Amino acid sequence: MSKNIVEIQNVGMKYQSINGEINAIENISFSVEKGSFVSIVGPSGCGKSTLLSIISGLLKPSSGKVFIDGEEVTKTSDKVGYMLQKDYLFDWRTIYQNVILGLEIRKNLNPENKDYALNLLKTYGLYDFKDKYPSQLSGGMRQRAALIRTLAVKPEILLLDEAFSALDSQTRLAVTEDIYSIIKNENKTAIMVTHDISESISMSDRVVVLSKRPAVIKNIHQIVFDCPNRTPLKCREHPSFREYFNLIWKELDVHV
Amino acid sequence: MSKAIENISAERIAYLKKMKVRRIATWILRLLIVVLLFASWEIAADLKLIDSFVTSQPSRMVKTLINLYTNGNLLLHIGVTCLETVAGFIIGTILGTIVAIVLWWSEFTSHVLEPYLVVLNSLPKVALGPIFIIWIGAGPAAIIAMALAISLIVTILEVLNAFLQTDQDKIKLVETFGANRLQVFLKVVFPSNIPAMINALKVNVGLSWVGVITGEFLVSKAGLGYLIVYGGQVFHLDLVMTSVIILAAAAALMYQGVVLLQKKLSGGWFNHQP
Ligand SMILES: Nc1ncnc2c1ncn2[C@@H]1O[C@H](COP(=O)(O)OP(=O)(O)O)[C@@H](O)[C@H]1O
Numbered sequence: 331m332s333k334n335i336v337e338i339q340n341v342g343m344k345y346q347s348i349n350g351e352i353n354a355i356e357n358i359s360f361s362v363e364k365g366s367f368v369s370i371v372g373p374s375g376c377g378k379s380t381l382l383s384i385i386s387g388l389l390k391p392s393s394g395k396v397f398i399d400g401e402e403v404t405k406t407s408d409k410v411g412y413m414l415q416k417d418y419l420f421d422w423r424t425i426y427q428n429v430i431l432g433l434e435i436r437k438n439l440n441p442e443n444k445d446y447a448l449n450l451l452k453t454y455g456l457y458d459f460k461d462k463y464p465s466q467l468s469g470g471m472r473q474r475a476a477l478i479r480t481l482a483v484k485p486e487i488l489l490l491d492e493a494f495s496a497l498d499s500q501t502r503l504a505v506t507e508d509i510y511s512i513i514k515n516e517n518k519t520a521i522m523v524t525h526d527i528s529e530s531i532s533m534s535d536r537v538v539v540l541s542k543r544p545a546v547i548k549n550i551h552q553i554v555f556d557c558p559n560r561t562p563l564k565c566r567e568h569p570s571f572r573e574y575f576n577l578i579w580k581e582l583d584v585h586v
Numbered sequence: 587m588s589k590a591i592e593n594i595s596a597e598r599i600a601y602l603k604k605m606k607v608r609r610i611a612t613w614i615l616r617l618l619i620v621v622l623l624f625a626s627w628e629i630a631a632d633l634k635l636i637d638s639f640v641t642s643q644p645s646r647m648v649k650t651l652i653n654l655y656t657n658g659n660l661l662l663h664i665g666v667t668c669l670e671t672v673a674g675f676i677i678g679t680i681l682g683t684i685v686a687i688v689l690w691w692s693e694f695t696s697h698v699l700e701p702y703l704v705v706l707n708s709l710p711k712v713a714l715g716p717i718f719i720i721w722i723g724a725g726p727a728a729i730i731a732m733a734l735a736i737s738l739i740v741t742i743l744e745v746l747n748a749f750l751q752t753d754q755d756k757i758k759l760v761e762t763f764g765a766n767r768l769q770v771f772l773k774v775v776f777p778s779n780i781p782a783m784i785n786a787l788k789v790n791v792g793l794s795w796v797g798v799i800t801g802e803f804l805v806s807k808a809g810l811g812y813l814i815v816y817g818g819q820v821f822h823l824d825l826v827m828t829s830v831i832i833l834a835a836a837a838a839l840m841y842q843g844v845v846l847l848q849k850k851l852s853g854g855w856f857n858h859q860p
Pocket residue numbers: 345346347352354372373374375376377378379380381543
């Protein structure tokens with residue numbers, strides 16, 4: 331048995347429509363170790379969300395295969411939790427009702443899982459807000475509630491699609507710190523898509539750099555900081571942070 | 587800051603006072619307009635400035651009203667029309683929503699049916715009146731059918747449109763948990779569109795009234811539309827005017843009912859359902 335919890339093998343995606351064919355991604359292969367944090371960076375519109383949707387089983391690739399724990403992905407898996415760009419908490423549900431949405435849909439709403447959800451709310455400081463509506467919470471708290479909603483179904487792998495991009499830059503740093511510590515605390519494997527190079531370096535063990543569309547892998551960087559108990563903020567202040575940044579920046583070849 | 591809440595500032599008091607005066611003035615003016623209108627109508631008719639045979643006159647309308655009431659017919663006519671309207675409204679809303687759900691469910695079906703919906707939507711529904719009368723018979727059923735003809739297609743299109751405009755990412759969110767089509771509908775599409783559906787209700791009330799009165803014009807033995815047409819045929823303008831005013835009051839009341847429902851739902855159980 332390998333330590334790789336996710337294997338992506340030669341995955342390609344062509345979108346078909348009346349107006350033509352869009353070749354979004356091409357021949358993508360990489361693997362993700364259990365418990366690690368992997369980021370995928372690339373120019374916007376290159377196919378990052380597409381790749382994440384394929385890993386989650388929401389989208390069927392035109393070619394190639396994805397394996398989770400050695401099993402081929404054909405539909406959405408209970409092992410995967412997804413975090414989208416915005417929190418998408420439902421206005422008409424309380425925080426608690428939002429948090430148990432996934433359990434409800436998977437018909438797993440038993441007392442044990444309810445307790446687990448309530449405990450997550452307690453651990454991460456939202457218990458007192460469980461009967462409040464989303465509009466009564468701050469942006470950072472909402473994002474945390476969204477993460478708890480994902481964690482409540484006990485996924486092994488978290489997929490984050492630009493999960494912080496709807497926040498303003500200050501909140502974003504704080505929320506990144508917050509979410510990162512929760513993910514590490516819960517021992518989850520994470521695959522995060524972002525177009526923010528700093529964010530990817532500060533959180534990840536590996537950064538996968540994609541080219542512009544059709545996206546192919548340009549490079550995969552191993553990110554190592556000799557810093558105990560790393561957190562995104564500590565990494566940002568580390569001397570080698572700049573080096574990684576410049577390396578990836580050049581590779582992304584950003585034009586204005 | 588917290589002090590400001592305890593002892594309200596002088597500016598705040600002045601502002602609140604100003605708003606109160608304004609509110610009272612608004613109501614006084616509103617009342618004044620209607621009183622003046624009816625008073626000048628009455629006086630002009632008395633002075634023979636206008637011919638009360640063709641314009642009627644408030645005092646004669648009151649007499650007609652009392653007359654209709656003592657003959658025991660008034661409540662019957664109001665009741666019949668209101669019942670037909672409520673029936674048309676409820677059936678139109680439920681049926682329209684069900685059809686919208688079916689069309690949302692199957693994109694292919696809705697694509698196939700699209701041109702028919704467009705044609706039906708642009709057809710002046712009154713033209714269907716004679717067909718309903720022949721098929722259903724000259725009675726309340728044909729009148730309700732008329733109300734349905736007018737409100738149904740609009741309801742379907744409005745509700746379907748709202749369903750289709752549901753935030754795709756909210757749908758994606760529940761799909762990441764493995765939701766099937768029914769769950770997508772029940773957990774996202776329906777609850778997130780309750781406000782839009784209530785707005786459709788508001789439009790629907792008005793359309794149901796149009797349909798019912800049109801139907802009563804074409805065929806009926808009772809109802810406010812019947813009184814209006816009958817009064818017109820025998821040149822009894824008192825009856826026509828009285829009926830129109832009762833109609834206006836009834837329609838306004840029913841509309842307020844829907845507004846009340848909307849307030850209840852958006853502040854009440856709609857926000858607290860499990
Ligand atoms: N459902 C779809 N149908 C057709 N084209 C799509 C669809 N989704 C995405 N695309 C196209 O595929 C490309 C990649 O999209 P996406 O994966 O969302 O990029 P990113 O997340 O990197 O910004 C874009 O050009 C987009 O227009």
